[in-house]
Structures are given as structure tokens and as C-alpha cells.
Amino acid sequence: MFKGFYTAASGMIAQQRRTELLTNNMANAETPGFKSDQSTIRSFPDMLMSAIDKEKVPTEDGLAVQTADTLGAVNAGLYMQEISANQMQGQLIQTDLTTDIALINGTLPVNEEGIQAAVFYLLQEENSEAQVYTRNGNFTLDGAGFLTAADGKYVLSADNEPIQVQTQNFRVNDRGQVFENDVLVAQIGVSVAENPDAQLLKQQNGVYYTANGENLQAADPNTYSMQQSFLEQSNVDAAKTMTDLMTAYRAFEANQKVLTAYDTSMQKAVSEIGRV
Structure with missing residues (x-):
């Protein structure tokens, strides 16, 4: 009983x-x-x-x-x-804001277990060296002109440095290169997780931390693209x-x-x- x-x-x-x-x-x-x-x-x-x-x-x-x-x-x-998180690409919507940048999956590698890799924007906690990751491209500029995520974290370049511009009149090409007045300012950093469920821990607002505290590797630019003035929507049905x-x-x-x-x-x- x-x-x-x-x-x-x-x-x-x-x-x-x-x-x-x-x-x-x-x-x-x-x-x-x-x-x-x-x-x-x-x-x-x-x-x-x-x-x-x-x-x-x-x-x-x-x-x-x-x-x-x-x-x-x-x-x-x-x-x-x-x-486990469903890493399927969400729909893109046009916002006409230069600070909105959608990260688009390309041909991502698949490991021996049949698990497909996932790519993420590289962020940095304010007043910290810790790196975190997100798919949320709803960025903004702070008072000093640094490109930041919605919660204030700095968007990092491929050189792991905060990206700073003078005005919102900057341009981002499909490779993630940031231009201002036709001058290359930075390359937006993108990292890859070969096994997202094992390597990442999801926190609030779709922000990820690494499970072992080690930073992810930089992603191959041929495996993703970006589209400025667009946002990737949530893939929740x-x-x-x-x-x-x-x-x-x-x-x-x-x-x-x-x-x-x-x-x-x-x-x-x-x-x-x-x-x-």
C-alpha cells in the first residue's frame, strides 16, 4: 500500500x-x-x-x-x-534599430555523438573578467558609447575587448565586422559550444555560463552570419x-x-x- x-x-x-x-x-x-x-x-x-x-x-x-x-x-x-535547451533558430523580425543584431546559424559542426554545436554572442560582466554568452541581440549603447546587452553586460569583440563607437550610425556586415565612417572598429565576438547542454548552464533572460568555468572557443566565421536591424525571436511555440x-x-x-x-x-x- x-x-x-x-x-x-x-x-x-x-x-x-x-x-x-x-x-x-x-x-x-x-x-x-x-x-x-x-x-x-x-x-x-x-x-x-x-x-x-x-x-x-x-x-x-x-x-x-x-x-x-x-x-x-x-x-x-x-x-x-x-x-536540455532547444537550440533551433528563432524567427527574425526587422526592427530598424542599428543596435539590434541577429545572430544566424550557418553550417554548424556535429560531434561524434550526433550533437550539433551552437554559437553565442560573447559578453562580459561589468567590473569582472568573467565571460558569459547569449543569443539575445537586443543591444544598446551606454553613456560612454560601449555596445552592451539589455542587462548592461559589455558585448566583446573577437579580441575580448568591449566594443566602443561614437554614435548609433555604425554598420555591421554579415561577418560581424563593425564599421563607423567606413572605418573598421571591431569584430563582434562569437563563441561556439560543441555540446551546449554539457558545457553551458542557463541563467535568467537566456544568459549562459560555462559549467566548468572555462571560456568557450571562438567560432569559425564560416559557421554563422549576422544581420543588423533585425532580432532573433524566441523559439518558444x-x-x-x-x-x-x-x-x-x-x-x-x-x-x-x-x-x-x-x-x-x-x-x-x-x-x-x-x-x-
């Missing part, structure tokens, strides 16, 4: 975590460059139950041999195995996400009802059967 409690509770916990993931996707459906998270839910390995008994062997001393009769398998519930949310809610409620039924049965076992 108590195994039923654990099985239903594990299902509730798994669906609750899935609901939190899907809710976060919906909250970032309008965040430029945001990559939706995906979850994998699996069942725990089944437990094989056996009935232990003793069988007497007709010998002079009356030997008894222990036996185990297989009764069947018992499911131990569900758990969320892993969370709002309609599908809402459908998945409703499914997760219903699964949570179903497990909740099973848990309530078990609780009622246990109450009867204690209050009624125990009296007899």
Missing part, C-alpha cells in the same frame, strides 16, 4: 517540475534569442517482487530449503531525468507550450486523486478493519 503513496507522489513531483519548466518558457516567449527548455521524464526501474518460502526436502533430518516464487514487477514511479501545460496539470491532478484514494483506504484500514 505504501508503495502506491511513493509512486503517486513521484508522479506529482515530476509533473510539478515540468510545469515550472513550461511556465518559464511561456514567460520568455517574447525574450529575443531565448531558447526553450525541454524535459525528459522516465520511470524508475521496476522492482521484481518474490514470495520467500521454505520447502521441506524428504530426508532423514528433515532438511528445509528456502525458495522464492516470483510474484511480478512493481513500478516505482517517475522522475525528470534531464533538461506558445500554442504547444500551453497544450503541454494543460497536460502536465491534468497528470498532476490524476496523481493527486490516486494519492487521496490511497489515503482514504489507509484511514479505513486503521479505523474500521483495526476495530474488528
Whole structure:
């Protein structure tokens, strides 16, 4: 009976975590460059139950041999195995702002495990040497003319230096080179993660940190391109996400009802059967 409690509770916990993931996707459906998270839910390995008994062997001393009769398998519930980001390219929209720059996937390499690499803008924390990464090209200029992300992080060049311009009348070509008055100012830095799920940890607003603290390698310019005055939209499918949310809610409620039924049965076992 108590195994039923654990099985239903594990299902509730798994669906609750899935609901939190899907809710976060919906909250970032309008965040430029945001990559939706995906979850994998699996069942725990089944437990094989056996009935232990003793069988007497007709010998002079009356030997008894222990036996185990297989009764069947018992499911131990569900758990969320892993969370991975969907690195599919989002749609591009035109904004006509020179500080908006969309990063477009080209022919990205695939490793031996069949995992496709992903490219990201290279950012730097203010007053820090730490590098972080993003797909959000919704940039702006601070008071000193430095190109920054929406949360104030500096956009770094291929030389790992903040990019500074004098006015918003600058031009970025498809290779990520920044020109002002037809003079090359900098090359926007782009890094590549050969295995994004293993190498990166996602934080707020689609910002990524490396899992081991080491900086990513620079990306080959032939594997990406850029388009100024455009933004890459989030790749969250709002309609599908809402459908998945409703499914997760219903699964949570179903497990909740099973848990309530078990609780009622246990109450009867204690209050009624125990009296007899």
C-alpha cells in the first residue's frame, strides 16, 4: 500500500517540475534569442517482487530449503531525468534599430555523438573578467558609447575587448565586422559550444555560463552570419507550450486523486478493519 503513496507522489513531483519548466518558457516567449527548455521524464526501474518460502526436502533430518516464487514487477514511479535547451533558430523580425543584431546559424559542426554545436554572442560582466554568452541581440549603447546587452553586460569583440563607437550610425556586415565612417572598429565576438547542454548552464533572460568555468572557443566565421536591424525571436511555440501545460496539470491532478484514494483506504484500514 505504501508503495502506491511513493509512486503517486513521484508522479506529482515530476509533473510539478515540468510545469515550472513550461511556465518559464511561456514567460520568455517574447525574450529575443531565448531558447526553450525541454524535459525528459522516465520511470524508475521496476522492482521484481518474490514470495520467500521454505520447502521441506524428504530426508532423514528433515532438511528445509528456502525458495522464492516470483510474484511480478512493481513500478516505482517517475522522475525528470534531464533538461536540455532547444537550440533551433528563432524567427527574425526587422526592427530598424542599428543596435539590434541577429545572430544566424550557418553550417554548424556535429560531434561524434550526433550533437550539433551552437554559437553565442560573447559578453562580459561589468567590473569582472568573467565571460558569459547569449543569443539575445537586443543591444544598446551606454553613456560612454560601449555596445552592451539589455542587462548592461559589455558585448566583446573577437579580441575580448568591449566594443566602443561614437554614435548609433555604425554598420555591421554579415561577418560581424563593425564599421563607423567606413572605418573598421571591431569584430563582434562569437563563441561556439560543441555540446551546449554539457558545457553551458542557463541563467535568467537566456544568459549562459560555462559549467566548468572555462571560456568557450571562438567560432569559425564560416559557421554563422549576422544581420543588423533585425532580432532573433524566441523559439518558444506558445500554442504547444500551453497544450503541454494543460497536460502536465491534468497528470498532476490524476496523481493527486490516486494519492487521496490511497489515503482514504489507509484511514479505513486503521479505523474500521483495526476495530474488528
